[in-house]
Amino acid sequence: TGSETRSANISEIRNTVEARESDSADWQTADTGEQIAEGGGVRTGDESRARLDISPDKTVLRIAPNTEFKLEALSPEPTDPVTKFVLDAGKLFVRVTKALGGGSFEVETPTGVATVRGSLMSAAYSRDDGRLIVTCLEGECRLGDAARTAFTDLTEGEASEIPGAGMTPLGARLMTEAELDDWLLNFPELSVLIERIRRRIREEATPTPTGGGGGLTACDHPYFPMRTGATWTYSTEGGPMTWTVTGVSGDTTSASADMTADFSGQVTSNWHWQCDAGGLVSYEFGNLFGASVGQIASYQLISSSGTFLPPADLLAPGYSWSNVYELEMTITVPGAPEGMSGTIASSVQYTVTGAEPVTVGDQTYDGLQVSQSGTFTMEFQVPGAPAQPTTVESSGTIVFAKGVGVVRTTSESGNTELTSFSIP
Numbered sequence: 001t002g003s004e005t006r007s008a009n010i011s012e013i014r015n016t017v018e019a020r021e022s023d024s025a026d027w028q029t030a031d032t033g034e035q036i037a038e039g040g041g042v043r044t045g046d047e048s049r050a051r052l053d054i055s056p057d058k059t060v061l062r063i064a065p066n067t068e069f070k071l072e073a074l075s076p077e078p079t080d081p082v083t084k085f086v087l088d089a090g091k092l093f094v095r096v097t098k099a100l101g102g103g104s105f106e107v108e109t110p111t112g113v114a115t116v117r118g119s120l121m122s123a124a125y126s127r128d129d130g131r132l133i134v135t136c137l138e139g140e141c142r143l144g145d146a147a148r149t150a151f152t153d154l155t156e157g158e159a160s161e162i163p164g165a166g167m168t169p170l171g172a173r174l175m176t177e178a179e180l181d182d183w184l185l186n187f188p189e190l191s192v193l194i195e196r197i198r199r200r201i202r203e204e205a206t207p208t209p210t211g212g213g214g215g216l217t218a219c220d221h222p223y224f225p226m227r228t229g230a231t232w233t234y235s236t237e238g239g240p241m242t243w244t245v246t247g248v249s250g251d252t253t254s255a256s257a258d259m260t261a262d263f264s265g266q267v268t269s270n271w272h273w274q275c276d277a278g279g280l281v282s283y284e285f286g287n288l289f290g291a292s293v294g295q296i297a298s299y300q301l302i303s304s305s306g307t308f309l310p311p312a313d314l315l316a317p318g319y320s321w322s323n324v325y326e327l328e329m330t331i332t333v334p335g336a337p338e339g340m341s342g343t344i345a346s347s348v349q350y351t352v353t354g355a356e357p358v359t360v361g362d363q364t365y366d367g368l369q370v371s372q373s374g375t376f377t378m379e380f381q382v383p384g385a386p387a388q389p390t391t392v393e394s395s396g397t398i399v400f401a402k403g404v405g406v407v408r409t410t411s412e413s414g415n416t417e418l419t420s421f422s423i424p
Contacts, residue, residue, distance in 0.1 A: 081101075
């Protein structure tokens, strides 16, 4: 009824679930039916889950493993209800079934704030790197930065993220199939909706052909068509550089590509790309080789977030995104001190500044001009010596041609210019 006071109660428990009355109280084993009052919290352990029901709204909160949150606000009146959770770690799935009117439903983290006006949203926050990912299975959702000055609006089947603390939300993207699978695990009763969205995602994720050849995959981006055998040769201040795609596997939903970069025949490096509906999502460095000394270094990806190149339909002037990664590097070149290693951390923000045509040779293509700025930090550890971190700030531009790839780059460290290419 309209006079009924709102309350939040634990209705399901699987394995280790704890609750407490306030920030200063000790965590205690939670019980089914236990009420969580404003200021109280819940946390789950490994392979543990819980469900929280808010009455009389019939709002449902599914709590994933290794999650901790505080119920910051729970207005007592059912009319224009205000609900706010502070998510310290883990993942929450929210089903808001009642019209909020002048009320609100928020999930706040140190990185940003997720809001839903109806009806299905998830928020996943990593305490380790500050990454916040929000999916909107149905209804209207919004992801905002911590300052609440930058926002990305989401609707059915869309997702967005903030790669880390102090950053702003990326543009909306299609949900991944893994994200849909997670929803299905938590809300199996929504299988009809989930499978309908899955079909739409698969249809919309199919890339538009950018030239000859078949066998298109998610790595065949209109502005960077990575196909087996594709090559790009550039002039640089240090001599010619050639990129070659040595192999691609997968389909239009999810794929990977391997690429080698040859620097004037003296140094070779290899990269591994992951691609899905979110675009060219990430790349990993493998090994660095020298023509005369063999392997120079090997790389291991520690963490990554963001996207190198989002889907083409998002790449309009003014659109921004980021790419963050951290690598561990082991020096293997002969003569280097044994055990010499280091880390490389990169954080780059990209913005589409223009969509002017680009000429390559005697052909003109649809173009894309992108600015980039960020930091690059290297820290090497030599046994017996203190680590010496070095941070470099860099800015520049990247020019893409549709159906071709990267045409030109500029930065303080040097410029590159495409001299020839071949796309099968």
